[in-house]
Amino acid sequence: MAGIVHIPWYATGFRHDAFETALSDVTHTAQRYGATHWFVHRSRDDRYKFLQAVDFDSKTDFERWWHGHEMIEFRAMTSGWYQIPVFYVWHDLVTQGTVSAIPVA
Numbered sequence: 001m002a003g004i005v006h007i008p009w010y011a012t013g014f015r016h017d018a019f020e021t022a023l024s025d026v027t028h029t030a031q032r033y034g035a036t037h038w039f040v041h042r043s044r045d046d047r048y049k050f051l052q053a054v055d056f057d058s059k060t061d062f063e064r065w066w067h068g069h070e071m072i073e074f075r076a077m078t079s080g081w082y083q084i085p086v087f088y089v090w091h092d093l094v095t096q097g098t099v100s101a102i103p104v105a
Contacts, residue, residue, distance in 0.1 A: 002058045004037075007088040009050040015081040016048045022081070023050060026074040030054045033065035059090075 011019040043049040
């Protein structure tokens with residue numbers, strides 16, 4: 001597995017809600033390029049701060065998505081809605097877990 005790419009975004013003045021919608025709409029397009037998992041987090045303390053994360057098996061697949069027409073259109077459409085530069089960082093998954101609720105009889 002190539003890893004998980006984290007893309008931190010910081011929205012500009014009063015554009016945070018529109019940016020959230022646009023970011024949510026474009027993130028799922030990564031599956032067309034081989035992404036296996038993705039999410040977008042929004043900070044509760046700083047409503048302008050977002051973290052987009054996408055899992056890819058290869059960096060080539062990520063680059064095809066990042067430089068693909070969906071992400072180019074997203075960045076053009078939202079130009080001025082976020083601070084630049086945007087630096088993405090690759091991470092390796094070390095551990096993860098989840099807790100399932102136990103049904104009450």
